[in-house]
Amino acid sequence: MSDVITLNRNLFDHLANELQVGLMLLDSKQRLISWNQPLARYTGIAAVQAIGKTPKELLKRRAEQWVVNKLERKIVKSKLGKLWEEPNSVLLAEPWMKLGDVDLYHEISDGEGNEYSAALVYGINALINENQLLHEANSRLKQQARLDSFTGLLEKTTWLGQVEQELGLSHQQGGQSTLMIMDFNGFKQINDNHGHVAGDKALKFVADLLKQNIRQQDLACRWGGDEFTLLLPNTETEDAQQIFQRFAAAVEQQAVQALGFEVSLSVGLAPLSYQFRNPSDWINAADEGLYQAKAER
Numbered sequence: 001m002s003d004v005i006t007l008n009r010n011l012f013d014h015l016a017n018e019l020q021v022g023l024m025l026l027d028s029k030q031r032l033i034s035w036n037q038p039l040a041r042y043t044g045i046a047a048v049q050a051i052g053k054t055p056k057e058l059l060k061r062r063a064e065q066w067v068v069n070k071l072e073r074k075i076v077k078s079k080l081g082k083l084w085e086e087p088n089s090v091l092l093a094e095p096w097m098k099l100g101d102v103d104l105y106h107e108i109s110d111g112e113g114n115e116y117s118a119a120l121v122y123g124i125n126a127l128i129n130e131n132q133l134l135h136e137a138n139s140r141l142k143q144q145a146r147l148d149s150f151t152g153l154l155e156k157t158t159w160l161g162q163v164e165q166e167l168g169l170s171h172q173q174g175g176q177s178t179l180m181i182m183d184f185n186g187f188k189q190i191n192d193n194h195g196h197v198a199g200d201k202a203l204k205f206v207a208d209l210l211k212q213n214i215r216q217q218d219l220a221c222r223w224g225g226d227e228f229t230l231l232l233p234n235t236e237t238e239d240a241q242q243i244f245q246r247f248a249a250a251v252e253q254q255a256v257q258a259l260g261f262e263v264s265l266s267v268g269l270a271p272l273s274y275q276f277r278n279p280s281d282w283i284n285a286a287d288e289g290l291y292q293a294k295a296e297r
């Protein structure tokens with residue numbers, strides 16, 4: 001089966017993300033140049049992790065050996081596309097990573113002389129039952145995660161890994177996740193007026209209160225200096241805003257008694273967007289909100 005269509009890449013990516021089926025697009029060297037949202041959601045592999053790799057390289061990380069062998073045998077057979085031509089070919093890696101039937105394979109031209117291969121992966125919505133498994137994997141990771149020794153919150157690298165995973169699972173079950181970045185107001189002044197030990201105590205006080213106030217699925221991180229970040233899965237930004245207001249109010253109410261001086265926080269919030277290619281995009285969006293909040297103070 002061979003179709004030739006002319007397409008614009010931005011439009012293609014946009015349409016691909018709207019599909020209910022997984023769609024991957026390979027260049028002439030069999031490297032992935034498009035990995036749509038249903039595939040990302042289904043496999044837990046973000047587009048940013050997939051792009052530039054061959055499907056074989058991508059699956060090798062997780063796949064059982066027989067899957068790798070199967071792929072290798074097929075790849076030797078001229079084009080990788082042959083693999084997808086097989087009706088009902090099902091690739092099984094981890095139990096939750098069952099790619100649905102791949103039964104449509106297209107040759108596509110971009111109108112500028114470049115040839116691509118596209119494979120449609122069917123059935124993935126019906127097979128999605130991995131949410132629970134992924135959350136279990138998340139909690140295992142949480143237990144093994146490295147913590148910031150001072151505050152006991154997740155340290156930056158571990159937390160960023162979780163954000164990357166959330167990007168891959170974006171919009172799971174139609175939900176919306178929010179990323180929050182919180183910053184002390186006038187922390188330098190706290191250090192200057194009360195000393196660094198008191199400043200440290202204030203950081204620890206806020207971190208402890210944060211730990212007590214977040215839900216099991218939320219992930220809090222000592223981002224650095226006087227900043228904390230929080231990933232709130234399946235949380236609308238309006239709800240996250242309320243969560244922050246309640247938390248900030250608790251901080252303000254309890255600080256004087258606990259520390260002997262006032263403490264207040266500012267926040268930047270960003271909902272998850274399909275446009276984010278990596279965790280930095282999401283953090284930058286939240287940072288922009290924080291910057292505005294500080295400017296309006």
Ligand SMILES: Nc1nc2c(ncn2[C@@H]2O[C@H](COP(=O)(O)OP(=O)(O)OP(=O)(O)O)[C@@H](O)[C@H]2O)c(=O)[nH]1
Pocket residue numbers: 183184185186187188189191195196197198199200203224225226294
């Ligand atoms: N005590 C203590 N201070 C820290 C730590 N990390 C960073 N700081 C201090 O935190 C201060 C942060 O200063 P700024 O970034 O200007 O923030 P700010 O004073 O809160 O100003 P705004 O954010 O604009 O309200 C700096 O003076 C740092 O030296 C730490 O672990 N302990």
